[in-house]
Structure formats: structure tokens, C-alpha cells
Amino acid sequence: MAIPSPLSLALGGIVVMISCMVHIAGAQNTPSDWVRLHNAARLTVGVPPVSWDNSVAAYASWYANQRRGDCQLVHSMGRYGENLYKGWGREFTAEDAMRSWVNERQYYNCGSNSCVPGKVCGHYTQVMWSSSTKIGCARVKCNNGQIFMTCNYSPPGNFNGQRPYPCPRIVMPGELPSSDV
DSSP states (O other): OHHHHHHHHHHHHHHHHHHHHHHHHHHGGGGHHHHHHHHHHHHTTTOOOEEOOOHHHHHHHHHHHHTTOOOOOOOOSSSSSEEEEEEEEOOHHHHHHHHHHHHGGGGGGGTTEOOOOTTEEEEEHHHHHHHOOEEEEEEEOTSSSSEEEEEEEOOOOOOTOOOSSSOOOOOOOGGSSOOOO
């Protein structure tokens, strides 16, 4: 039996390392990744968790593939709530899309149930919409090399005049209980 040379051992190690990195990179866009990221965000405002729905995911996949040719952020106008994301220059992941959507929190005013003028916060409110409990998301590499992602939500959210979740009650100084000292 031949003893492996140091070079063949090193090359074998590199192949194993690369295959692990590919596996890890691919694992950043799985249904469980999308659900975990959504539920971590939703936990911050106390709304119920979401679960993966294969029918919603099939719709998301169908629509993402429709956008593969032009990679435009055009909503599907379907029966589900929808968040879209695209990026170029690297392999964007579910975490990138979620970070972008959840970072809109800074522009959402729960008290007035509105976005800061001139800013967008509807992606954030859809992620947090308390009655949206089923999701399906998809990611494609467009023909131009950009990454396109969509998440769809059932039931949909972002209805005018409705809040995504109850606002925390702010106690005003005059409402503080008095202490009899």
C-alpha cells in the first residue's frame, strides 16, 4: 500500500475545506435559515413565530424565476405579502435581505403607525406583521449576475390603517404610581 505524499494530503485537505465552505455558503439560504431569521426579528416585538409553507415557497420560487431575466424589483401583485431584495458584487444571502428589511425599523414610528417622511419601512412592517404566520422565500442568480430574493407572506400584511403589531404602552410621568413614603 502506498503512503500518501505530503502534497496529496495537503491537496486533499484543501478539497475538503472548499467543499465545507460551499456547503456552509449554500446553507445560508435554506427554509430553516429564512424562518430562523424571521422569528429572531419577530421575537423583538413579541409577535408569533412564522413557519415555512411549501405553497407560499412555490409561489416565491415561481416569481423569482420570472425576474431572473431582468432582476427588476417589481412586485408580483399576487395574493401574498411580499418583500423583494437584490444585490450585486457578491453572493448575497437570506441574512443580507433580512438585515436590510429589519434595519428599516429605525424609520417606523409605532405611535403614528407611519414611516419617517422620505424613508421606507414597509419591508420591516411586513416581516413583523403579526397575522402573517406562513412564509416562503426564494433566491435566484439573475442573468446579469445580480442576486434576486423574494419572501412571500400569508396572510399578507401592510394594510392601511392597521398596525403590524401592538405598540408598547409608554407610561407618561403623570401616570407613574405614587409612593407613599
